[in-house]
């Protein structure tokens with residue numbers, strides 16, 4: 001199975017990801033070694049540190065794709081943004097400064113502030129969904145608001161959102177609590193795809209191969225294939241099924257009984 005990565009910071013020199021082209025090409029090579037064939041490049045946009053305008057990301061992605069081809073790295077990249085949730089989001093949509101995850105402007109990779117789910121998030125989701133836009137919530141398992149009240153995630157999916165889980169969260173890189181919540185979100189069918197959110201070779205690596213191997217082991221190959229198919233459908237602007245979701249609080253804890 002060739003993997004699709006929907007969230008990644010390897011476009012060189014635009015945010016806190018790859019510093020320069022040399023590092024970006026090494027990260028791209030690492031992605032290929034993980035079995036990744038397609039990457040949506042999603043530099044931070046409209047958070048407190050970075051503005052990466054649509055036009056610039058499109059140009060830089062085309063340049064990076066050319067560099068990949070000339071280096072013989074078999075990776076297809078697409079321009080995207082990790083869009084931070086702010087009160088200005090609708091303005092950016094209206095002024096055409098948002099890159100969606102698909103060419104048809106349906107799916108929007110949306111990052112909530114790390115420490116909370118803001119009060120106005122529901123209104124913003126309503127404004128977006130009523131315009132035919134589906135927010136894909138980036139790494140909800142790492143958000144303190146969802147950690148405190150995981151069932152909020154069910155509510156957001158019922159409002160029309162999808163989610164994307166970070167592969168390294170599932171592998172425990174962000175600690176036990178984040179790992180456990182990731183596992184529960186998956187059990188509740190509230191996780192739709194893995195993405196790496198890769199930034200570098202230290203803490204923020206790809207780990208897609210490892211996460212998919214664990215997903216096959218824990219949930220079976222059909223679930224793993226569905227995750228990758230969902231990622232493909234998001235990139236292509238096609239439907240993703242959300243009909244089977246459960247509240248996280250309804251997920252039964254696995255009990256382990258000893259042999260004696």
Ligand SMILES: [Fe+2]
Pocket residue numbers: 007008009082197
């Ligand atoms: Fe990110």
